[in-house]
Amino acid sequence: MNNYDHYEKYGFGRWSVLHKETQEYLGWCGLKYDEALDEVDLGFRFYQKHWRKGFATEAAKKCIEIGFAQLRLKKIVGRVMPENRASIKVLEKVGMSFVERRIVNDQEWFVYAISS
Structure with a gap:
């Protein structure tokens, strides 16, 4: 975390996700600007143990809302491995649509996107 400068550089980044009632750490979710691709990624x-409970979908929806309403982004992408059906489902539930297939370092990725 000491080397995580995304907030300083861009004003946003990834967030820890805590359970509202128990404050248990569930994972993380957030937006990240990729300079090389000139795009903002939802990750x-x-x-x-917290899969299939709606936490990813709820957190992703909030990130998109903040990205468009407060950060005034025009487009947000989500990159996912084709075999990760659960993450694809989350991206689709939050309104993202399939855009393209990319090969990065010999690894296949699907790219989804949503525009404001």
């Missing part, structure tokens, strides 16, 4: 990772 999320949750501990497996």
